[in-house]
Amino acid sequence: MRPDLAGEFLPDPGVTFLNHGAFGACPRPVLAAQRRWQTRMERQPVAFLDPGRDLVRRMREAMARLAGELGAAPGDIVAQVNTTQALAVVARSLPLGPGDEIVTTDHEYAAMEKLWADVARRAGARVVVARVPLPLTDAAAFTAAVAGAFTSRTRVLFLSHVTSPTALVLPIGPAIAAARARGILSVIDGAHGPGLLPLDLGGLGADFYAGNCHKWLLAPKGTGFLHARREVQALVQPCAISHGWTAEGASPGPFGNPAFVDALEFQGTRDPTAFLAIPAAIAFRARHGWPAVMARCRDLAQDFAARMGRRTGLPPLSAPEACAPQMVALPLPQCEPAALKRALLERHGIEVPCHVWGGRALLRVSVQAYNGAGDLDRLEAALARELGL
Ligand SMILES: Cc1ncc(COP(=O)(O)O)c(C=O)c1O
Missing domain, CATH: 3.40.640.10 (Type I PLP-dependent aspartate aminotransferase-like (Major domain))
Incomplete structure (x- = not known):
């Protein structure tokens, strides 16, 4: 990844954050630009x-x-x-x-x-x-x-x-x-x-x-x-x-x-x-060569999906070409997604959504510039532990 880019965001060091898709996360220089406008407004x-x-x-x-x-x-x-x-x-x-x-x-x-x-x-x-x-x-x-x-x-x-x-x-x-x-x-x-x-x-x-x-x-x-x-x-x-x-x-x-x-x-x-x-x-995106950042995120997400597929033996929802760049939803073996989501956060410090869709349990992983391969390794190890994979 670009570890230098993690410092441009404000990640909580106690959390492995793999849910950018929910509400985003805004880089420091962009927040600083907003802050400058706010100061002008309040004057x-x-x-x-x-x-x-x-x-x-x-x-x-x-x-x-x-x-x-x-x-x-x-x-x-x-x-x-x-x-x-x-x-x-x-x-x-x-x-x-x-x-x-x-x-x-x-x-x-x-x-x-x-x-x-x-x-x-x-x-x-x-x-x-x-x-x-x-x-x-x-x-x-x-x-x-x-x-x-x-x-x-x-x-x-x-x-x-x-x-x-x-x-x-x-x-x-x-x-x-x-x-x-x-x-x-x-x-x-x-x-x-x-x-x-x-x-x-x-x-x-x-x-x-x-x-x-x-x-x-x-x-x-x-x-x-x-x-x-x-x-x-x-x-x-x-x-x-x-x-x-x-x-x-x-x-x-x-x-x-x-x-x-x-x-x-x-x-x-x-x-x-x-x-x-x-x-x-x-x-900000132009300054940091975003197409290359996105390509790395996509590769990490798809590599993670392939690894999990091998562990679970479950086929993916669709081929990688149909998946959102930087986001992938994976089928999970029989489990209670709400309980798994809670366990991932409380026992492993990982923020990632798990839900039921169409009667299936799914995990949705988002990968953004501030994530590294280690984040996905941690998620894989935690899932293996929680699901006995
Ligand atoms: C497909 C889709 N539509 C709508 C929304 C709602 O977006 P917002 O909370 O910014 O209104 C979301 C939020 O995740 C979404 O994923």
């Missing part, structure tokens, strides 16, 4: 936070830098606190009615399953779950499984780009195109996308793509975003109406940006400093 809060002064320009500069990273037009992307909020804004805005259907998969994040269940219940609509064929080998089989669930009542396709329980990269492009061809709105949960996958949000063509910068892009916590195709931006209504919103939704909005941006990005007294530090996170 003269009105000058800093009043959208009539520098806030709008500063936020738009940071978001334009992010848009450049993600292959998006700056006017199509707005800052949101996290993916949870961005997806709630979309799901609650869509015109769903009785009998309508939302097609999704059996690999979605549990909180988002709750969101769509609630939205469907209120509208009298129905959530239809398509099974992703495993092992995940090609886009055609995935697209066929998803599109096979479409009916004349389907209004929304909801897919994760990188799945949370199974750490797979879903080949979403053709499924999005299939949805568009049938007039179905596509909503993508890209919580793990930015910084983990090369993104071209303009080219991808999803109607809505929500993501996080605080996981793999290494920005401070609370840096989500929503990207929307220009043609569907007018559908979106903010959860909280603030000064940038207008009833007519005319562009430019009160702060001189597209109506979508002004209505969603500026909200009362919200701390903008995490967003203003996004360019520092992008610069």
